[in-house]
Amino acid sequence: MPTTTFDEFEFESGQTLEDFTVAYGTYGEFTGDNAVLVCHALTGSQHVRGRGDGQGRGWWHDVVGPGKAIDTNEYYVVCANVPGSCYGTDGPASEGPDGEPYGTDFPPVTVGDWTRSQRRLLDDLGVGRLHAVLGGSVGGMNALDWARRFPDDARRVAAIAAAPRLDAQCLGLNAVARRAIRGDANWNGGDYYDGEFPTQGLALARQLGHLMYLSKDSMERKFGRRTAGREAGSDAFPVDDAGAFFPYRDVESYLDYQAEKFTDRFDANSYLYLTRAMDDYDLAEGYDSDASAVGAFAGEALLVSFTGDWHFTVDQSEGVAQAFREQEVPVSHHVVESDHGHDAFLVEPESVGPPVRDFLANGVAGRAVTDTVDHDDDRRTLYAPVHNSLFSG
Secondary structure (H helix, E strand, C coil): CEEEEEEEEEECCEEEEEEEEEEEEEEEECCCCCCEEEECCCCCCCCCCCCCCCCCCCCCCCCCCCCCCCCCCCCCCEEEECCCCCCCCCCCCCCCCCEEEEEEHHCCCHHHHHHHHHHHHEEEEEEECEEEEEEEEEHHHHHHHHHHHHHCCEEEEEEEEECCCCCCHHHHHHHHHHHHHHHCCCCHHCCCCCCCCCCCCCCCCHHHHHHHHHHHHHCCCCHCCCCCCCCCCCCCCCCCCCCHHHEEEHHHHHHHHHHHHHCCCHHHHHHHHHHHHHHHCCCCCCCCCHHHCCCCCEEEEEEEEEEECCCCHHHHHHHHHHHHCCCCCCCCCCCCCCHHHHHHHHHCCHHHHHHHHHHHHHHHHHHCCCCCCCCCCCCEEECCCCCCCCCCC
């Protein structure tokens, strides 16, 4: 995948790095007015469709591509790896001026830094106004930041399984995940690149993340109380003698497997940086309200939410939709009945694809785009948001 290098990049923290590299992927042909920016989620990458070298599927392979909802025969799709990540764009694992990895000397990053780096990249690619910008999860926050920060630069904005800010429960869970990393003896204040990596801490952080992304119903369906059928414990998380008396369950096996895969591909410091960026984001920052923040947006907006998602809830998307309505921005809030939890935006292309396809083509008037409001009487809600929690009974 290609990269571009800025002579310098100033972060919102005020710190500046010279020769700043951004990795990105493009798909399709640019015709001057057909560019679609896709913003990746927390641990995603620029490989939204795939690497292009036959080395596997991208993270949204079933949504982006020829004939897919985001049709690369029609649109020029751009996806950039965000600052602070570890997939080619500069981050804590990148080489600093002294030839050593930055570690925690890398500047703090914000969602605003992501947005501004994407704008710089698009300038380098010769892309002015976007046909659309969209993303899922924190990528949806990134898309909303475009509506606030560059209100004239996109005709359409779509935030999928997203929110204007994290609530206290998610802030707390992210804090515990970061403490798991920093509490690993191998973390060494972030300076671990020439020694043992803080694998166990990162594994625990990722396991906590997976619990956030799944719903109670989907976990019960997938795992229940079944045992994994093998000896209790794992190499990463040894079990004491008394604990070995009890079964090693399917849900534990799943979490251990996901953690092992993740620690092979992701950097622990990047996880610290990116979760802090997500925690920090607030659509209304610097404004009186969410509505004020999007008041200058000159396009159309789509919110897509999932009933089983307690991480970024239906209620939160409805609040963003209402903010656009207050500013008379054409907007639809499309609610998907799903028990997959937050991961639904990744694992249900059949639910995400139709409204996204039609929104890109026809805006909020798209045939498959629904709304929570009856526009013959905008006081009547067609869908009653579902309230859910990790700890609900």
